[in-house]
Amino acid sequence: AQKVTQAQTEISVVEKEDVTLDCVYETRDTTYYLFWYKQPPSGELVFLIRRNSFDEQNEISGRYSWNFQKSTSSFNFTITASQVVDSAVYFCALMNTGFQKLVFGTGTRLLVSP
Amino acid sequence: DAGVTQSPTHLIKTRGQQVTLRCSPKSGHDTVSWYQQALGQGPQFIFQYYEEEERQRGNFPDRFSGHQFPNYSSELNVNALLLGDSALYLCASSPFGSGESNQPQHFGDGTRLSIL
Numbered sequence: 001a002q003k004v005t006q007a008q009t010e011i012s013v014v015e016k017e018d019v020t021l022d023c024v025y026e027t028r029d030t031t032y033y034l035f036w037y038k039q040p041p042s043g044e045l046v047f048l049i050r051r052n053s054f055d056e057q058n059e060i061s062g063r064y065s066w067n068f069q070k071s072t073s074s075f076n077f078t079i080t081a082s083q084v085v086d087s088a089v090y091f092c093a094l095m096n097t098g099f100q101k102l103v104f105g106t107g108t109r110l111l112v113s114p
Numbered sequence: 115d116a117g118v119t120q121s122p123t124h125l126i127k128t129r130g131q132q133v134t135l136r137c138s139p140k141s142g143h144d145t146v147s148w149y150q151q152a153l154g155q156g157p158q159f160i161f162q163y164y165e166e167e168e169r170q171r172g173n174f175p176d177r178f179s180g181h182q183f184p185n186y187s188s189e190l191n192v193n194a195l196l197l198g199d200s201a202l203y204l205c206a207s208s209p210f211g212s213g214e215s216n217q218p219q220h221f222g223d224g225t226r227l228s229i230l
Binding site for chain 2: 004035037042043044045046047050091093100101102103104105106107
């Protein structure tokens with residue numbers, strides 16, 4: 001069975017603080033994909049990053065960075081120097097190969113105040 | 115380049131009624147997936163359509179059915195609506211058939227369904 005756990009329900013920070021969103025996953029597959037999506041109040045899920053299980057290299061994109069550690073089954077997301085526009089619900093998701101079924105965590109609501 | 119479009123935006127129904135939600139995939143995408151997102155929860159996979167057939171199904175009852183048309187657009191039908199069906203219904207598309215499997219799914223804004 002596949003499962004994604006996002007233990008942090010809600011995080012509140014002040015603008016310019018760094019914040020890390022945690023994601024732990026479970027799967028029996030040896031090949032799989034991990035994703036992060038952002039959901040603003042409008043409801044649309046915005047794709048942020050995809051990582052396959054064979055690529056443990058960390059990735060940085062502007063103020064965003066991702067740390068994938070297969071040994072601990074974690075795929076954490078860090079926002080550096082947070083901004084008010086980063087306020088949203090962030091979802092971590094897991095996909096098996098073949099079929100494109102996404103298994104989502106329960107999400108972490110990030111509130112960035114000025 | 116239009117993204118994934120869903121209609122209607124909002125819908126109010128009463129228990130026992132039937133509803134049809136619609137989705138047009140992003141240009142170039144041939145696979146459509148539907149998700150249900152209850153308030154405060156992550157999206158749950160309902161089913162996926164490719165080549166006008168249901169390829170995979172999540173843990174949802176037969177009251178939930180779908181269809182994909184030759185132009186790749188899709189419909190989600192829910193019969194005998196229950197209060198628990200109140201949720202945001204998200205449609206996602208991806209270019210599976212082109213061989214680009216496991217590409218990110220692109221989501222629409224969703225249809226918010228309220229059951230009274």
